[in-house]
Amino acid sequence: MEDVAARAGVSRALVSLVMRGSPKVSDQRREAVLAAAEELGYRPHAAARSLAQRRSNTVGVVVNDLHNTFFADVADGVHEHASAHGFRLLLNAVWRRDEDEEEAIESLLEHRADAIVLLGPRVDEAVLVEAAASVPIAVVGRHLDLEDIDVVINDDVCGAELAVEHLVGLGHRDIVHVDGGRGAGARFRREGFERRMVGHGLEPRVLAADYDEASGVNAVAQLIEHDALPTAIFCANDLSAVGALDRLEGHGLTLPDDISLVGYDNTSIAGLRHVSLTTIHQPRREMGARAMQMVLERIQGSRSEAARDVIEPELIERSTSGPVPTKRVPS
Amino acid sequence: MEDVAARAGVSRALVSLVMRGSPKVSDQRREAVLAAAEELGYRPHAAARSLAQRRSNTVGVVVNDLHNTFFADVADGVHEHASAHGFRLLLNAVWRRDEDEEEAIESLLEHRADAIVLLGPRVDEAVLVEAAASVPIAVVGRHLDLEDIDVVINDDVCGAELAVEHLVGLGHRDIVHVDGGRGAGARFRREGFERRMVGHGLEPRVLAADYDEASGVNAVAQLIEHDALPTAIFCANDLSAVGALDRLEGHGLTLPDDISLVGYDNTSIAGLRHVSLTTIHQPRREMGARAMQMVLERIQGSRSEAARDVIEPELIERSTSGPVPTKRVPS
């Protein structure tokens, strides 16, 4: 910087102003500085800048599972909104262990990120609360009710209700829910399912399972074994729905003629023609953008109470759901 | 830091040593410092550290497409190897435009990343060369031959040959390759296909396509239309294979009885039971780890010539490939 200043015949402070694009620099000097910087291959030093500026213009993002395209999409939204406001992202992907997540948060704090956005964190609430003491924090995809922590969630209850409504509208009355165990939001999806079924005077059958493919396979296998196949199945997520789909077809059933199937999340898999799963969509990018917006407000100090954004999901009708069969295929 | 030093009754320099885990500190002092730090909630300032230290202990990673689980896996490998060696990752996901990629690289340079690993970059070679002048650079998944740039690639030619060998071994002689257009490595996959087919004295039929689902659908549709279905299809990637699969089944064919299908990449989709695609696997995590290892060697100065690592792919046999049908189903 010193060199650039010398070469351009100005002071270091002026170079600093130019590099930050300040308006109060004469065009003449600005050009001289830019030219000198170019010739010398000068590149501002981000660490020095954030040290002097006492802010990093950086938002930390902790992604619980990079392989989950759901979070990749959300991260996408965060990124977009962040860069639109001049913030850079410090992405911290994490796998497996909770302690990795704690470590990731700690590291972001050491980097003095101006805010932290967590996608589907599993870490202990206490850790979040402690971190929130020193920096604005927003969480996506985990139902949390903590002071000082902003939250963006999907209305899982509503999503499940949409699924039930859709199926009931098609004439189904015997519907089984393959639940998501301890998975994020699974509890609420089950709740929504049960509530809506009862609301229609129907019996809510629920099968314990998990958020993976094998769960779907097992659940259906179990139904077949007990000769208890319903006319429609609502799986807690797309992955288990794909498992269910496989097992159903393996049993010789055709969808949606013999049985209907609805998933949750609208992952890219659901959209494959070969799968073409009716499912519940969450506006992922938008959720990311909202989370970013929340911490932005905190950074700018325009809000100090915790915010909680509940996003409305949407049903995407594809080809695994249809009218209830008039004559049941023997199972 | 000042405060911690005062509270522990030592100098700032000593606190610095403790925070960096230096061995040359008496246990007594160390404990006093750690206690003081704990009580005061002291957290070292990463930016200040890297400024003073003149190295960031950070490796920048530019992921071309976060949604591509392929790269997510590679990033995983990079991460693992990096943290095993005390490096942190600065992940920079990029979407769509080339200029985003340039910007990401520039930003990493400003952050003085100690090295940069690029996953499937599309950016102009000149940009890479220029960046390589100031920091070690490794590239994964792009066939590049530049001085000062390390490269990890999958042996696409070999992968394609594996596919051909597999199919020929099953008795197939009429095989069509649905190619990957301008996609990464597609040229080599086609090359491997052609070479091996010719080697077996067979005619290599190739259909121009791309790395997406629609391409696979279209390619097969075209074959059906011209009544030119082969006994086996080798798609340039899994996504187009899934498209092909859909269209084939839509045409009433059963796999692998009527026709065989092989993909490339072994993405998670290929592993779904409902898909169960025979495909070519690349050791993604390992590729990431290797790339990290390469820049590590550069950082440590133990190597100065460009390295080029060609990884051997592997065939994963699932249920879309089988013996050539004895009697062809009318198409």
Place this chain on the structure above:
DNA sequence: TCATTGCGTTGGAGCGCTCCAATCACTACG
């Protein structure tokens, strides 16, 4: 006894930048 070694410790300079108050050049006004 004194020089020697070596470990643990310390003060101070400096990393590259931004911020602030002060200064400067210049115009506008009474």
Place this chain on the structure above:
DNA sequence: CGTAGTGATTGGAGCGCTCCAACGCAATGA
């Protein structure tokens, strides 16, 4: 003509840390 006002420019302090040369102190050997 002096003075206030305006906008561009500058020097210097300081951000929080690490590095280095130097120091204190006990143990060692002559």
